[in-house]
Amino acid sequence: MSSAPRPPLVLTVAGSDSGGGAGIQADLKTMLALGVHGMSVLTAVTAQNSLGVHGAWELPEEAVRAQYRAVVDDIGVQAVKTGMLSSAALVETVAELLAGTDAPAVVDPVGVSKHGDPLLAASALDSVRTTLLPVATVATPNLDEVTQLTGLVVEDETGMRRAADAILAYGPRWALIKGGHLPGDAAEVVDLLTDGSEEHWLYAPRYDNRHTHGTGCTLASAVASHLAKGLTVPEAVREAKAYVTGALAAGFALGGGIGPVDHGWAFRG
Template sequence: MHIVTTIAGSDSGGGAGIQADLKTFQELGVFGTSVITALTAQNTMGVSGVFPIDHSFVEKQFQALIEDFSIAAIKTGMLYSSDIIKAIAHMIHNQNIPLIVDPVMIAKGGESLLLQEAIEAMRSSLLPLATIVTPNIPEAEALTGRKIHDVSDIREVAQGFFQLGVHCVILKGGHLADPNFAIDYVFFQNGKSFSMQTPRIQTSNTHGTGCTFSAAITAFLGQGFAMDKAIIEAKKFIQLAILHDLSIGHGYGPTNHFAYQLHKDSCEVLIYET
């Protein structure tokens, strides 16, 4: 049995964070373990409260896992503070386990999930340990200090992440202006790159998409998939989760974590060398 870990915040609404990650792990046949960094009071309409966990207890949760389990891959999501980020970096530093960093900063409703002072800690402490980082456009801009207007800017931003020590950068294109396609750009430190294109889906039910996508990558890497194959298959997972939404709640509804197993043969991701 492949065992993977999510280090993230709890979403009481069940659509993002720890809950989305564990649902994704279960659907993809890996055993999910977790380290909770913060509790949130939230639903599809927004976040009404955040209660961060003391960094010493975050460390205790992780220590309990590595003492008992052979962990095949780790992902991080909402980390909230510089103390938590530094504690996680210290714990992971000598583990030699693939690390997928989803640099969660803002909830779908606009609420901040990462303190401003924590951005520098993520740059200096966590990203140098990352196998893969999965920012959307605003997150990539905040972490590199570069604005993104077109594909040439995306290439420059990827180089900025490589300079920090990241091995693979996935720039998620959901915030780009293309009305017809959702295009994600994948760059590897060795110079290889490609884009992944799927039809853009007009829906407000996209809560937890970043969490789910990065969790799917973690699950596939944990099973031994090559990095590019894990990324492409994770793109299928999230595309189907958005397409076959659940229409739950009165705001930004969650994606459908059941959809991949039911419809995976019907999803095509177009791959282009860039």
Template sequence: MLQPPNILTIAGSDSGGGAGIQADLKTIMALGGYGMSVITALTAQNGLGVRGIHAPEPEFAVLQLRTVLEGFPVAAAKTGMLFSAGIIRALAAELRNVAFPLVVDPVSISQSGSPLLQEDAIAALKEEMIPLSTLLTPNRPEAEALTGMTIQSIEDAFAAGEKLLDMGARAVLIKGGHMESSVVVTDCLLVKGEAPKTLPQPKVETENNHGTGCTLSAAIATGLGKGEPLPVAVKHAQEYLNLALRKSYAPGKGCGPVNHAAPFTSAGR
């Protein structure tokens, strides 16, 4: 039996199971990886919103990371909700010398509109985490917050992506889910030294889209951990997310999650 690659997620916990660590681990397993975690925050959360956040001390986040790295050869990692400047700076100090690819999803606001990143943590994210990223995966509001730009077109997304590359990211994927379109969602991929690319996917009409960003970044990290080149990992992750959106459902009240088990369900049901 071929050993699955060890994929690490460094993110917050979603008690509703649709986003964060829970979405990441489901994605990693669905795509053939072995998932491990460093939990940066606990959220009291369901499909209606985030009711509370409790974060560990930065030293305990670091202890989790060191313990995982001591016990496992990590093939790739991703970050999600990092919550505070203290946690970001402490983890960045540990991640500076790792050899595996790192996907940074700069999570700042939940699907329901609740803040998941403290205001004073944005500077730390820009200074400490973006320069460590193999790939940075902001949505439009996150890219606007990080660059101070307004993004209303593909050309704007390309300009913002170039600015994020200048901040130290090796590649940037600006997700198009917040852009207005009735038929397609167009992500924009920028890689240092290469021409920017548009990566369109058919738009899926569903209200059950909780955890889309977490799922996409975890899928990309899993692909990188399996040895896929970056553009291939992104393409496969897009396809997985699109399928999971098409087969999404609401297990409870409010916004439901994407269906992480969609590739394994009979006839997609």
């Protein structure tokens, strides 16, 4: 009996969210929902729930490197997504691994959790700028992360364009600036995707739903999943945006705080 066709292969390099809404857990749920085979390199363990991050423990560099090599050298990979890399040492280790991997890399420069808890040491910011962003196919900062990395405070779409230019100056091929945190009560959420020569403005409805935990992880993983399927960056981002919009609309209450987006929304029709 012949085996079934193998799905595209995607690797996430990120931290664990014990509450299941973000991090490795969100990444793997997204990959399953989008029809790719998800694999993981764990960078940190967090004690986390709907109310916040109550503790975080970073894995040693050698553990991260060993996980990555075990997967890539035997199984292979068609796209990689990075998330929580809490220290300069981990950022530089992962950047080196990505540089030696022939696959697109989606870098989500995670700085703080949905609840405002720091997930990246201030001392690691320069390593993100100088080693990680230069090896990214797509960098996906939100507006808070733009401020952390560039010092720019973005308040409108013109500011998003300036932010994209500043992020691109660090070396990624594409910048996806996520505008969900723009001030005001606009009926739509806007993101900007650009490589410096072409721009794609992506609009989606803004839902009155506070349960948005895991949005950034989910979007970056969805982009990586579609890149692994062979889509171009603009195509992959548009498809990922559509998936995340559905997940946001279906976000549900969990515990006493902010619940997660629903990664399985498309199956619940």
